[in-house]
Each structure stands twice: as structure tokens, then as C-alpha cells.
Amino acid sequence: QVQLQQWGAGLLKPSETLSLTCAVYGGSFGGYYWNWIRQPPGKGLEWIGEIHLSGSTNLNPSLKSRVSISADPSKNQFSLNLNSVTAADTAVYYCARRVVLSAYGLWGRGTLVTVSS
Amino acid sequence: QSVLTQPPSVSAAPGQKVTISCSGSSSNIGNNYVSWYQHLPGTAPKFLIYENNKRPSGIPDRFSGSKSGTSATLGITGLQTGDEADYYCGTWDSSLSAVVFGGGTKVTVL
Numbered sequence: 001q002v003q004l005q006q007w008g009a010g011l012l013k014p015s016e017t018l019s020l021t022c023a024v025y026g027g028s029f030g031g032y033y034w035n036w037i038r039q040p041p042g043k044g045l046e047w048i049g050e051i052h053l054s055g056s057t058n059l060n061p062s063l064k065s066r067v068s069i070s071a072d073p074s075k076n077q078f079s080l081n082l083n084s085v086t087a088a089d090t091a092v093y094y095c096a097r098r099v100v101l102s103a104y105g106l107w108g109r110g111t112l113v114t115v116s117s
Numbered sequence: 118q119s120v121l122t123q124p125p126s127v128s129a130a131p132g133q134k135v136t137i138s139c140s141g142s143s144s145n146i147g148n149n150y151v152s153w154y155q156h157l158p159g160t161a162p163k164f165l166i167y168e169n170n171k172r173p174s175g176i177p178d179r180f181s182g183s184k185s186g187t188s189a190t191l192g193i194t195g196l197q198t199g200d201e202a203d204y205y206c207g208t209w210d211s212s213l214s215a216v217v218f219g220g221g222t223k224v225t226v227l
């Protein structure tokens with residue numbers, strides 16, 4: 001059974017860079033778009049962006065200037081970097097596998113990232 | 118504010134039916150497929166519906182999806198206590214060039 005396991009720093013100071021990694025276990029890394037989605041406390045879901053094995057990425061224009069998503073197919077992993085974080089970036093961050101456009105069939109358990117001075 | 122509008126909460130007794138609406142516009146729901154997710158806090162969201170009305174393997178037919186114009190609906194029949202969760206709709210927004218989600222609807226089983 002395919003599983004996504006994610007990790008990264010959970011507490012950041014303003015202006016620091018958020019870094020999260022998601023590993024794919026029990027399944028193929030190729031052929032899918034791998035996504036990052038977040039949920040601020042008490043709010044709805046927000047799509048951050050995605051990467052394909054080919055290296056192509058699609059990013060939410062609202063975050064594009066601060067976001068980079070990379071992949072390491074040799075490790076079946078993909079990563080998210082979000083720079084210059086503020087309190088508004090406090091959220092639970094999820095990695096997810098896209099099935100078809102805007103449909104996510106497999107999710108990680110989420111990582112709470114808190115930005116506080 | 119979320120791009121897609123959902124009611125904050127719905128409720129019904131066990132065994133009854135609930136419907137959750139998801140309202141958008143021609144740039145999102147009106148011209149793109151809708152997906153639905155069930156989310157219990159602290160857990161990974163669960164994939165319920167894709168392409169408006171298709172259920173992934175393992176999702177019971179108590180869950181159904183539909184779309185009409187710029188709105189979509191998730192229906193849950195034979196409501197169970199285990200269905201208590203937050204439910205989200207999502208779709209592509211062609212104007213924003215981004216996937217957008219609703220604000221979520223909390224389902225309570227009375």
C-alpha cells in the first residue's frame with residue numbers, strides 16, 4: 001500500500017525558510033504529480049503547488065515568488081521550500097499525490113508549521 | 118475567504134441524508150471537474166469523489182457527487198456517526214491558474 005511520510009521543522013521565526021520533505025513508500029514515484037497543500041488554523045485548504053518526475057512544476061501564483069518545489073526520484077522524495085515566512089504561513093502542510101486535475105487520491109498526515117517570534 | 122463557498126455546517130440524525138453544497142463561478146466549477154474530501158482533524162484527508170461524481174475504489178455508494186452549472190453537491194445517505202468530519206470541495210480555477218477549495222463543511226450526526 002502506497003504511503004506518504006512527511007517531515008520538517010515545525011517552528012520557525014519570521015523571515016526564515018520553511019522546508020518540508022515527503023517520501024513515497026510502497027509505490028511508484030513516476031507518472032504522477034506530487035503536491036503540497038496547506039490548511040491555516042480554522043481555515044480551508046490552500047493549494048501550494050506540484051512537481052512531476054520530469055521536473056516540471058506548477059505553482060500557486062499567490063505564493064509563486066516564495067515557493068520552490070523539488071524532487072529526488074532516486075529517493076522517491078519531493079520537497080517544499082517557502083522563504084520569508086510570516087505568521088500567515090502558520091498552517092498544517094500536507095503532501096499529496098494527484099490522481100487527475102485537482103483531485104488528490106493520497107495524502108500525508110500533515111505537518112504543523114508554526115511561525116512565531 | 119475561500120473561492121468556493123460551502124455552508125459552515127450541516128446535521129442530521131443517523132440513517133438520514135445530508136447534502137453539502139459548493140458554490141463557485143464559471144472560472145472554476147462551471148468549467149472544471151470537482152472533487153470532494155473528508156477530513157478528520159489530525160488525520161490525512163480522505164478522497165471521496167473526483168470528476169464531479171466518480172468514487173475511488175473503496176468509497177461506499179452512500180457518498181455521491183453531482184454538479185450543475187457553477188455549483189456542486191456532495192450527498193451522504195445512511196448517515197453514520199463515523200461520517201462526522203469536515204468535508205471540502207475542490208476544483209481548478211482557470212482565472213487564478215490554481216486549484217481552489219471551499220472553506221469546509223462540518224457534518225454533525227445528531
